[in-house]
Amino acid sequence: MKNGLRSARTWRRISTVIAATAMVGGALVACSSTGTGSSGSSDDVAAALAKGGTITYWSWTPSAKDQVAAFEKAYPKVHVKLVNAGTSNDEYTKLQNTIKAGSGAPDVAQIEYFALPQFALSKSLVDLTSFGFDKLKSDYSTGSWNDVNIDGGVYGLPQDSGPMALFYNKAVFDKYGLTVPTTWDQYVADAKKLHAANPDAYITSDTGDAGMATSMIWQAGGHPFTVNGTKVGINLQDSGTKKYTAVWNQLVENKLLSPVAGWSDDWFKGLGNGTIATLVTGAWMPGNFEASVPDGSGNWRVAPMPTYDGKAANAENGGSSQAVLKQSKNQALAAGFLKWLNNSKASTSIFVKSGGFPSTTSDLESSSFLNQAPAYFGGQKINQVLVDGSKNVLSGWSYLPYQVYANSVFSDSFSSAYTNGTSLDPALQSWQKALVSYGNQQGFTVTGK
């Protein structure tokens, strides 16, 4: 879940060192027997659940423990070993190592949407169409279902989703007479007005974030990454991308962005004390506000994403799925657990209760979810705004089959633009160059435009 991901991100980066150390041990332990289970039909899933067995599940979702407990209660013969193998990149590193070692991988693992293609295309995941999971399409929001559909296969079931929205501090907006922007031009105007009125205050903070940039390009209608098997096209100067930089460059070049790194201690304080007035991010954010920005309570509101031309358009930011590993010796049982985990009311209700933003349409449309009016957001029915936003997510976006790496080197290309306040376009070109050369080194056929 992105929720947990974000709040834990700072700690995650800190713990990379620990993870690296643990890795050495992990790699040694991983050298035991190898096994590949057989895949099967939906009947096999039911049979496997009845027969029982033990499976391992890697996840950093805060509600995972309760979900596993509820599952074991419903299927007493199945034992699920829940392992928190780290958040996001930490987990992917371990996952990649176990895949490379040929053993030690879990049966089911949490994988964010941006990382899913990487594992799917390297043939590490089970295509769940063999269990008839392609028929579950109508149960999920369009955006999240697209995210698990890779190259004609279904490689995971969506857990949560992150349709974007504009979170804004109403107290700051009232104080400086700002209008809640519906277009990006208004957003830039607000940014100038606010910073002129109070030099300590900024419309938002951005020190360069790959997830944010790709989502913004997505929302602008860009398709910088095209993937067809191992043929990859990268064009980080397409019309959508240029639409995004045309707006964002104004903020970067005029130093209208707070230079505070996201998810840092300073950042949370800035969100609380009004020096960071808005946040453009995924629908999983409210839980983080309540947990980490207590000072902002009552001040924050949610509005739809500003657009370029007044026509509603949205993108996803973050979100996770769960997938079955090819290495699993009991793929049918793993699939059974996965289906219960992300496709049963019993499980998703636990997830929603923990503050997650679901991907299942039944939860998204339930009146109890839509009518939640958290006091933190001044009693606003924020889920209605967020769910509305999820309906406008543009289709046709795809991430790179090596997006985990791409995101990790993002700041190498963007640091000087953000530090010196220069155009993002040369940075995008330099990032593209790095991605083209990495992709070709890794055996893809990458063409950059």
Place this chain on the structure above:
Amino acid sequence: MTTLSAARRKGQSPTARRDRKDWKGWVFIAPFAIVFLAMIVVPVVYAIYLSFFRDQLVGGNAFVGFANYVSVLSDPKFWGSLGRVSLFLVVQVPIMLVLSLIAALALDSARVHGAGFFRIMVFLPYAVPGVVAALIWGFIYGDQFGLAGNINHLLGFDLLQPLSSNWILGSIGNIVTWEFMGYNMLIFYAALKVIPTELYEAAEIDGAGAIRTVFSIKIPAVRGAIVIATIFSIIGSFQLFNEPQLLKPLAPNAISTYFTPNMYAYNLSFSGQQYNYAAAVAIVMGIITAVIAYVVQLRGTSQENR
């Protein structure tokens, strides 16, 4: 030490040693040898093996000979990172060692009140885990709400920007100095303690003052310790990793993924799955470190023997 005892035994009974094969010796060093073999030799050999291959996400594994090494030697990111730690080494290590030496001499002079307390306080940062230390300093360096930010607010302008690109190397140097000064001080202090007191008496009779004693007796006597501390510090500088890696989330635009050679190798293998290339980077870096450390040792000891 082993050569010493072997030589002594040889002197005692040169023939007796032949009957008893040296398997007993092996038993004694076995605990060390096994760990050394499993944790140092095997991984290094494995890394060398890895460095001759290229494993791709698409297309699998292939033997590429020295191709990875050729790439490393012409990789501007690698040389850039090496240049950065070299600059760090040239500036930070002398400052740290001089401070450590001054602290050790102060302790040894017996003119410091509460010497035990002083010793503990200087040494304490070394006992703080590096991860925690970098976190603490991260809070102090915060230019919005950290101590640096508070000072800037007080002054009314941005005097301190420890997390900016221009300052970051110095900021890291400051952390490392704070962390390891006490450790090096202890090495020097221990060396000072074993200087025979007759030397001091002789110096006093010759009419040498405190300063003269320091430069003519104390510093020459601890030269060996200084060489050792320098070598440790050189290795430490080339292996710089924890501090920049932990400060990266706070200063993402000042610290790149190839800020130091170790960070570069780490990011190559753990973000990019380029294990083979990372292995080549690690081997090249290991060789460079070994050569420089060896040169320093040679120079240091030759001067000592002069």
